[in-house]
Amino acid sequence: MDISTSETILYLAAFLFCVGFTVVLTRRNLIMMLLGIELMLNAANLNLIAFGNSSENQFFILFIILVAVCEAAVGIALVLRVYHFYKTSSPDQISDLKERA
Amino acid sequence: MTFVLLAIAMPVISCILCLLIPKRFMWLAPIVSTLLMFVSVIAAAVLYAKGWHVEVTAGIPWFQAGTSVIELNVFVDGLTLPMLSMVILISFLVHLYSVGFMADDQHAGRYFAFLGFFTFSMLGLVVSGNLLLLFCFWELVGFSSYLLIGHWRERPLAGAAATKAFIFNRIGDALFVVGLMITWQFSHTFNIPEIDNGGWISVAGLCFFGGVIGKSAQFPLLTWLPDAMQGPTPVSALIHAATMVAAGVFLILRIPFILVPGTATVMAVTGAITALYGGWKALQEYDLKKILAWSTISQLGFMILAIGAGSEQGAFTHLIAHAFFKACLFLAAGAIIHSLYHVAKHNEFDPQDIRNMGGFYKVTPRLFIATTLAIAAICGLPLFSGFISKEMIIVPMFRRALETGSFISWTYVGVFFVSSMLTVLYSYRLYVNVFFGPRATPYADLTPVPPVMQWPVSLLAILSLWIFFSWNAGGPGEWLAHFKAHPGNISVAQWHVIFPRATIIAWVSFGWTLLSIALGWYLFTYRKTKPRESQFDLDHVYDIAVLTPALRASDSLAKFDKQGIDTGLHLFAYSQVAIAKIASYFDKFVVDGSVSAIAWIARASGNILRHAGGGQVQSYLLWSAVTLIIFIFWILK
Numbered sequence: 001m002d003i004s005t006s007e008t009i010l011y012l013a014a015f016l017f018c019v020g021f022t023v024v025l026t027r028r029n030l031i032m033m034l035l036g037i038e039l040m041l042n043a044a045n046l047n048l049i050a051f052g053n054s055s056e057n058q059f060f061i062l063f064i065i066l067v068a069v070c071e072a073a074v075g076i077a078l079v080l081r082v083y084h085f086y087k088t089s090s091p092d093q094i095s096d097l098k099e100r101a
Numbered sequence: 102m103t104f105v106l107l108a109i110a111m112p113v114i115s116c117i118l119c120l121l122i123p124k125r126f127m128w129l130a131p132i133v134s135t136l137l138m139f140v141s142v143i144a145a146a147v148l149y150a151k152g153w154h155v156e157v158t159a160g161i162p163w164f165q166a167g168t169s170v171i172e173l174n175v176f177v178d179g180l181t182l183p184m185l186s187m188v189i190l191i192s193f194l195v196h197l198y199s200v201g202f203m204a205d206d207q208h209a210g211r212y213f214a215f216l217g218f219f220t221f222s223m224l225g226l227v228v229s230g231n232l233l234l235l236f237c238f239w240e241l242v243g244f245s246s247y248l249l250i251g252h253w254r255e256r257p258l259a260g261a262a263a264t265k266a267f268i269f270n271r272i273g274d275a276l277f278v279v280g281l282m283i284t285w286q287f288s289h290t291f292n293i294p295e296i297d298n299g300g301w302i303s304v305a306g307l308c309f310f311g312g313v314i315g316k317s318a319q320f321p322l323l324t325w326l327p328d329a330m331q332g333p334t335p336v337s338a339l340i341h342a343a344t345m346v347a348a349g350v351f352l353i354l355r356i357p358f359i360l361v362p363g364t365a366t367v368m369a370v371t372g373a374i375t376a377l378y379g380g381w382k383a384l385q386e387y388d389l390k391k392i393l394a395w396s397t398i399s400q401l402g403f404m405i406l407a408i409g410a411g412s413e414q415g416a417f418t419h420l421i422a423h424a425f426f427k428a429c430l431f432l433a434a435g436a437i438i439h440s441l442y443h444v445a446k447h448n449e450f451d452p453q454d455i456r457n458m459g460g461f462y463k464v465t466p467r468l469f470i471a472t473t474l475a476i477a478a479i480c481g482l483p484l485f486s487g488f489i490s491k492e493m494i495i496v497p498m499f500r501r502a503l504e505t506g507s508f509i510s511w512t513y514v515g516v517f518f519v520s521s522m523l524t525v526l527y528s529y530r531l532y533v534n535v536f537f538g539p540r541a542t543p544y545a546d547l548t549p550v551p552p553v554m555q556w557p558v559s560l561l562a563i564l565s566l567w568i569f570f571s572w573n574a575g576g577p578g579e580w581l582a583h584f585k586a587h588p589g590n591i592s593v594a595q596w597h598v599i600f601p602r603a604t605i606i607a608w609v610s611f612g613w614t615l616l617s618i619a620l621g622w623y624l625f626t627y628r629k630t631k632p633r634e635s636q637f638d639l640d641h642v643y644d645i646a647v648l649t650p651a652l653r654a655s656d657s658l659a660k661f662d663k664q665g666i667d668t669g670l671h672l673f674a675y676s677q678v679a680i681a682k683i684a685s686y687f688d689k690f691v692v693d694g695s696v697s698a699i700a701w702i703a704r705a706s707g708n709i710l711r712h713a714g715g716g717q718v719q720s721y722l723l724w725s726a727v728t729l730i731i732f733i734f735w736i737l738k
Contacts, residue, residue, distance in 0.1 A: 021726070025719050033719075091718045 009050035017043035030079045030089045034072065041068050102159050104151075105177055108144035108189060109224045111137045116217035119210050130210040131200040134217055138193040141220075145186040148177075158230060158294075169289060176230030176293060180417070184227045184351055187421050188344050190564075191428050192220040194557035195339040198432050201554035202335055202439060212252055212333070219245035223344050227351065231291035232281055235352070239277070239316070242348060243270040246340050250332040262328040269325040273315020280308030298358035306359030309352065310368055317349030317401045320375040324639045326398055327382075330390040334435030337390060342397045342431050343424035350404045350420050354413055366509065369409025373516040375402025378639075380523030384530065385632045388453045389434050392531050396479070396524070397427055403520055407494040410513040411501050415493030418570060422486035425569075426478040429561035433472045436554050437461060437535065440547045455531065460540035464547060467555050469536055471562035476532050478565035480525045481614050486570050488611070491521065495610055496603045503602075521610075522617040529621030 020039030027033055045061050083089045115134035122130050160174025177185070196216060203209045222241035229235040244267075251263030281291070283305040288297040313319065318326040329341050340346070353359070353368070360368075379399030386392045400423050407416040438452050445452035462469040478485035495517055502510035624630045 025723055025726075 006050040009046055013043040013046035013050060016046065028090045028092065030082065030091060031076070033091070034075050034079065038068065038072060102175070104144040104147050105175060105228060108141045108185065109221060109228065111141040112217040112220035112224065116214045116221065119214035119217060122210055127210050130213045131203065134213040135196040135200060138196045141189045142193045145189045148182060149186060160230060171233055171291060172231060173234060174230035174292070175228045177228055180354055181227055183421055185224060187424050188220065188223050188227060191339060191343045191424060194560060195335045198554050198557040199335045201551040202333065202435060208252070215245055215248045219249060219340060223348065226348055230293060232284060232293060233291045236277060236281060239312070239348065240274065242345050243267065243316070246345055249336040249340060250329045252333055252336065256331065259331040262331040266325040266329050269322045270315045273312045273322055276308045276311025280305045280312065283308060293356060296356070296358070302359060303361045303364050306361060306364040307367060309356065309359055310364065313349035313352055314371065317346050317405065318398050319371050319402060319405060320378060321639065323375060323398050324643070327391045327394040330394050334390065334431060334438060338428045338431030338435065341394065342427040346397060346401055347420050347424060350401065350408065350416060353408055354417055357413060360408070365409045369406050369513055372402045372405030372409055373513065375399070376406055376520040377516060377523070380520050380527060383527040384523065387455055389438065389455050389535070390453055392527060393427070393431055393434060396527060399520060399524065400427070406513060406516060407498065410498045410510070412494045412497040415490055415497065418493050419490035422478065422490045422565070422570060425486065425561050425564040426475040429471060429475040429558055429565060432558045432561065433468050436465065436468055436550045436558065439554070440550050443548050455534040458535045459538040462536040465550055467559060468550065471558045472532070472536070474562040474565050476528050479528050480618070481521060481610070483611060484567050486565050486567060489567055489570050491610060492607050496606055499606050518613055521613065525614060525617035526621050526624070529618060530625045533625055
């Protein structure tokens with residue numbers, strides 16, 4: 001893979017990271033935030049591809065995607081439990097650990 | 102020394118015992134105290150037998166002031182010993198007399214205790230070797246005089262008289278204290294033989310003389326003495342005739358170095374005024390005891406005049422002679438009043454008024470004889486003590502007048518003759534009114550005078566004879582007249598040698614006495630003059646000159662206090678409160694406020710920081726991202 005292609009991939013990865021991060025910062029919903037986190041993780045995977053397309057990399061990426069799926073499943077399960085408990089999925093309103101002002 | 106202390110200790114023991122004796126055994130008090138006084142008399146007799154030009158000085162440290170030690174010391178010399186013996190002897194006789202006089206008194210124990218206390222104080226005064234100690238006893242003497250004048254405390258007049266005596270004495274004693282201070286300033290010692298008679302001695306002398314004026318009832322502090330006659334008569338005899346009032350004269354003789362010319366003139370003039378005024382008042386008085394009191398004042402003035410005019414030896418001899426004959430007269434007067442007392446109470450007349458007496462020569466012959474001797478002595482007839490003392494006074498006075506030829510010295514001589522004439526006149530009037538003339542009271546009604554009261558009078562009358570003062574009846578011999586007063590004084594025995602006119606003066610004096618007696622006979626027996634009671638009284642003068650201005654001044658001071666000082670105080674208080682209010686506001690708002698402000702700042706900043714955290718996960722993330730970006734830029738740059 002030549003330099004220009006990997007550069008393009010890096011730009012795409014940066015774009016994806018920024019979008020994911022913006023989603024995490026701005027959405028008032030835990031599920032959407034999890035989606036943003038997935039976007040950022042995939043941006044990192046793209047970076048890995050941009051720096052070298054060998055079979056080790058590809059396996060490593062597949063492994064990461066696998067772990068990410070497990071993590072997403074655990075994350076969504078947690079979000080569901082939180083939602084059941086608090087009857088909301090907005091992170092701002094879940095403030096039991098916060099000191100009462 | 103032992104005997105001196107023994108003589109002084111006996112009255113103290115008597116005082117303590119009399120105060121301790123329980124009420125049931127009160128009859129013991131007079132006996133015990135009289136016996137103890139007799140021991141004192143024996144001690145004094147032993148001292149005399151040892152020879153009386155002995156000087157005893159002894160002392161133990163009393164207290165320390167800075168580097169100087171004040172001693173409790175005794176100083177007995179030729180001046181002290183006759184005085185000491187006189188005080189002890191008269192005190193003993195008065196104790197003996199009081200056994201009869203106070204027999205019916207409820208509070209005899211208290212009376213004898215105070216009498217003992219007085220005797221102790223007086224003896225202490227006589228033997229003290231330093232002026233501070235002397236002053237302490239001087240005050241104690243005044244205090245016991247106060248107690249004894251007020252013995253009959255149920256009489257309001259007695260209480261008033263006691264207070265008056267006390268206050269008048271304090272006025273003089275204030276000056277005495279000033280004198281002490283001046284003496285200390287210039288001598289740094291109170292020991293009488295060591296006092297430096299240099300600086301300011303005339304001022305110090307005048308201050309001491311102020312004390313003498315109070316104690317010896319000199320002009321102008323003399324009206325307390327007639328009032329003091331409210332006390333029991335033996336007390337009047339002992340304290341207000343023989344001993345305490347003579348303490349002032351004794352004090353001057355004790356510190357003769359104060360007799361510098363100016364001070365001596367002041368003394369002589371004061372004494373002259375007192376002698377004349379006392380004699381004049383004695384002529385107008387009708388109260389037997391008050392006549393004697395005014396006579397005492399007059400005689401004391403006479404002594405002070407003699408001292409001021411340069412006859413210290415004469416003054417001292419007159420002091421002793423006067424003590425005996427005046428005590429005799431007082432005790433005789435007390436016996437007469439005592440015998441009249443019950444009938445007077447029954448018929449409601451004054452037992453002390455000489456108009457209610459008369460014809461007493463038949464009632465109590467022994468008292469009559471004794472009084473005759475004493476009256477002869479006070480008039481200054483030959484063979485009696487008064488003649489000797491008077492001659493010892495007039496001869497040096499006359500000699501000085503001849504030598505200096507100054508007007509004032511001749512005035513002293515004139516005052517001497519006038520006041521001795523006054524003495525003869527009032528004595529004659531008293532004598533004739535009491536013992537002769539019509540009887541005012543039936544003899545059967547009189548209370549008999551017990552022998553225990555007659556004997557002391559007789560003994561004192563015998564002591565008025567010449568032989569106890571000088572072997573030479575016509576003039577000063579070698580006995581008491583030879584006491585040591587002024588170093589450098591001429592010996593008394595040498596007078597007739599170096600001053601031939603002395604004999605002439607003695608004759609002139611004798612003739613003057615006879616002339617006075619004749620005048621007395623003419624005035625009081627032949628013409629039967631009744632002296633008008635005088636309108637002039639020093640007490641009125643004091644009321645107008647001292648009391649009224651003092652009251653007015655205190656009134657205006659009270660007004661000033663209320664209006665001026667109190668207003669100022671209130672203003673001050675208000676300003677204090679205002680300042681306190683301001684301070685409290687300052688405290689509340691500035692001090693507390695700054696503390697609160699710090700707390701508020703802490704809270705506010707804490708709030709700001711907390712809001713920055715905010716508990717919002719997304720803002721945490723944002724901030725950490727920003728921080729990370731800043732960090733990366735910082736690293737990569």
